[in-house]
Amino acid sequence: MYVAVKGGEAAISNAHRLLADRRRGDRSVPAITLDQITEQLALAVDRVMAEGSLYDPGLAALAVKQARGDMIEAIFLLRAYRTTLPRFGHSRPVDTADMLVERRISATYKDLPGGQLLGPTFDYTHRLLDPELAGDDQAEDPATRAPEDQPMPRVNEILAHEGLMEEDEVLSEGEEPTDITRTPPEFPMGRDARLQALSRGDEGFLLALGYSTQRGYARSHPFAGEIRIGEVEVEIDVPELDFPVPLGRIRVTECQMVNQFKGSKKAPPQFTRGYGLVFGQSERKAMAMALCDRALRAEELGEDITAPAQDEEFVISHSDNVQATGFVEHLKLPHYVDFQAELGLVRQMRREFEERRNAAERKEAAE
Amino acid sequence: MKDETEPLSRRDAMVVLASAPGDVLERLWRESGLPDEGTALRGPETGLVALRGRIGGGGAPFNFGEATVTRASVKLPTGEVGHAYSLGREREKARISATLDALRQRTEFAPDVNAKILLPLRQSSHETDEQRRAETAATRVDFFTMTRGED
Incomplete structure (x- = not known):
């Protein structure tokens, strides 16, 4: 049975307003810019692009900001955005x-x-927290060396x-690779x-x-x-x-x-x-x-x-975290009717269980 | 690197324009004094391109993601048609690039497109790449073998 449930509009609207406030945080702290995210949290942006399956650093940075740093939420936002765009074609394979x-x-x-x-690389770093980064760290310019043209x-x-x-396997001529998004x-x-x-x-x-x-x-x-x-x-x-x-x-x-x-x-x-x-x-x-x-x-x-x-x-x-989070998080949605049905079922099973136990006890006492 | 004054092929010009930072291109375009008379045939519009790699690096192609791409096609009053495609969502960059692709088909504008826009952009992207190569080269590992003191 499906029962439509109404209500909660004001609560939802105020919850989103509260989310916007908490996302902004303390107003005396400057708002983070997308340039700061793409430049200084570059690997977070890369992960959102990779798992969002959309290469666009600016959009990925926006997603990170909007999601308050929640990576899977940011990935979800990027995936949703890509569905709004037409596809112009496919690239030649990159070399x-x-x-x-x-x-x-x-x-x-x-x-x-x-x-x-x-x-x-992070390799060979000592993984010791660097207190200097807590301030406005002025990094040295990188060393340079004449590149070898090999x-x-x-x-x-x-x-x-x-x-x-x-060896690498080769597709026969004219065979198109599968596209799981299509x-x-x-x-x-x-x-x-x-x-x-x-x-x-x-x-x-x-x-x-x-x-x-x-x-x-x-x-x-x-x-x-x-x-x-x-x-x-x-x-x-x-x-x-x-x-x-x-x-x-x-x-x-x-x-x-x-x-x-x-x-x-x-x-x-x-x-x-x-x-x-x-x-x-x-x-x-x-x-x-x-x-x-x-x-x-x-x-x-x-x-x-x-x-x-x-x-x-x-x-x-x-492997797809957007699908996974969708199914896990849907458990938060109202399941009142399903739960009432299961509650009835568990009550009945419990009754039957008690009756069987009582019958067994009576039988034991009688013997 | 090729001669600094040699005209670029149409494809090379597109390489330069596609990888140009939008704000730099817009500034060079404004300063060039080239006529902005093209009409839009298509776009500028943003869409997706499915990106392909090869299995194992050199094998059969596979799709590994998508990228935002913006394209534009422009027609000059004299009939030349220019096209532009580039990664990202910069519409003005695409419109200017398509106009430049059309203008460079006209002999009276080709030298200015080359000298005032394409060559400076190519020079600057070349310098950026060389700087990055030199920074990477400084992290090259020079292995040496230790002599064991057992003689």
């Missing part, structure tokens, strides 16, 4: 080998071509000629659809799953073959121009996870790879994505499916 690199490391090759560039091939190309590293996902999925879901998936969820594979739930002996962060060119084909039109550059993080593979009936022993590609400077997320991508290839590679991280339907169905 990460041609990246303007800001960080690039490998845990498998010390001297890989192009070198190891640490970039602006190409920076992706790490898999180094072992490729020996056949010890699996066609509802169906299981089993192609790797393209999985990667799209993982790229927008919740960092915490994918991190936990990736961690579980390291702890023995679908053990896959991973090495961080390469992580690179930087800007890539985006191009789009449009009918009015006969060349790919440049749109500008976006910052991405790419992770090539390299995993030992003992071989199958069809494939010889070699290294296989898990792949991560995420908006912004999002290293932890790109690594977690690559671990999950590799674990989810179990069936393709003929491995036993024994662990949660290998279960495609489980992982992909629960």
Whole structure:
């Protein structure tokens, strides 16, 4: 039975007014600007863009401000916004080998071509809170050094000629990749659809799953073959121009996870790879994505499916934090009628339980 | 880097305009004295472009997200049509870029578009990129092997 419930308009309106007040906080503290958020909370903006699945730093900063720093709420806002815009088309695949690199490391090759560039990393910091940042910190200008004009091939190309590293699979000509924002996902999925879901998936969820594979739930002996962060060119084909039109550059993080593979009936022993590609400077997320991508290839590679991280339907169905929060948070909505029905049911079951117990006691006393 | 005065190809000009900061482009446009006589054929309008990567970096394409993109098409009174696309939501930037794309098709305006707008923008973006490369290069790890004192 459905019973319409009315009321609460004034309460809702005043609650939103109160939210606006608390969001602004103490009026004697200057309001935070979107420039301050994009410049000084840049990694929060990156995460909102990645999981909001929309590259637009200004909008992501606005979402962070509007959500009072609640990341999933900000991601939700960005997702909602994207549904209001028409789609002009799709880009050509970005070429990460041609990246303007800001960080690039490998845990498998010390001297890989192009070198190891640490970039602006938290690694090797002591994780001690810095009291100087509590004030108006004047950071030093960065050191500079003449760049070496070496190409920076992706790490898999180094072992490729020996056949010890699996090659990239190629779609047959004219085959279009799946788009999970246009066609509802169906299981089993192609790797393209999985990667799209993982790229927008919740960092915490994918991190936990990736961690579980390291702890023995679908053990896959991973090495961080390469992580690179930087800007890539985006191009789009449009009918009015006969060349790919440049749109500008976006910052991405790419992770090539390299995993030992003992071989199958069809494939010889070699290294296989898990792949991560995420908006912004999002290293932890790109690594977690690559671990999950590799674990989810179990069936393709003929491995036993024994662990949660290998279960495609489980992982992909629960990786989207906007869907997850929607279903969890809907529990806050009025369920008065459902609850009344269950209350009646529990009362009846309780009555029957008491009657059975009383009957049993009477029987025992009689014997 | 190419000769400083050589005219850019249409595509190279679009690279420069698409990556230009909107406020800088607007200032150069105002100062250039170029005629603002185009009429809008389409837009400026903001929409989405699905972004694609390749599986493993070099394999089959996959969609990994979307980006906001603003585009405009402009027609000059003399009939030339200019187009512009760029990431983000800057409509005035798209309109100016499309007008410049049209103006550079006219021989009397092409040198000014080049000298007053495209080359300064390219120079400044080149300097920004070089600065970033040099800052990154300073974080390059120079490995050295320790000699063990066991002789």
